[in-house]
């Protein structure tokens with residue numbers, strides 16, 4: 001296999017940033033393209049990307065399942081509305 | 090219990106900081122409606138991560154709303170969520186000082202109930218495979234050091250940006266990133282033996298324990 005080791009190393013370092021797309025650490029277009037290309041030719045890194053996405057998806061599901069009680073949110077929205085309208089009266 | 094009665098009071102009839110100046114009051118109300126009110130659920134989630142209890146979280150958010158309302162005319166309009174989360178964090182720290190000396194360690198899934206917001210309907214096989222994998226993910230999360238776990242909870246479950254998580258935790262963004270990266274790789278290691286397959290009862294020779 002002719003995949004340069006350097007690309008594997010870079011991919012491992014950049015995969016999370018690639019998936020997160022966070023403003024604090026966004027990959028440049030060039031970095032993203034290079035990574036995408038590498039994933040298309042390197043089975044090992046592609047599988048690592050899949051693992052990460054799988055764990056991510058599970059964490060997202062967990063987050064969706066553990067949402068705050070809507071009644072609590074509603075109470076707080078009520079507090080906020082009373083602050084905003086300057087009432088209480 | 091951990092509620093500061095004086096702040097609570099300000100929610101009801103009480104001195105309005107903007108009273109007497111109708112224009113300022115209108116502007117304040119508008120900013121509050123624009124920047125603060127849409128983030129109430131996010132504030133509650135963050136407060137829950139900090140306090141470890143939904144009840145305490147609600148108190149913290151209630152106090153935070155009052156503080157945000159008072160401070161909003163000094164807010165520059167940039168990164169409203171980060172600004173709000175900073176208020177939540179400070180409010181939390183204050184309430185700790187007022188009440189108990191020892192912060193509640195986050196019982197982040199204190200009740201493992203399938204809670205209020207289950208919001209999708211996937212296929213039966215999907216549900217089966219996911220549920221098993223998700224249980225493993227929960228266990229792996231629970232096994233993480235709390236410092237690392239908290240970053241994962243804020244970023245991956247609550248969808249905060251790195252910068253927002255940094256505000257909540259009071260650490261630099263770089264620290265959030267390095268903790269996140271370590272936490273996630275720890276999770277992957279723990280879950281390496283668990284690949285979703287057609288038969289989740291077949292347990293491959295387990296890596297680590």
Ligand SMILES: [Zn+2]
Pocket residue numbers: 003007008009011038042043044045046
């Ligand atoms: Zn590779």
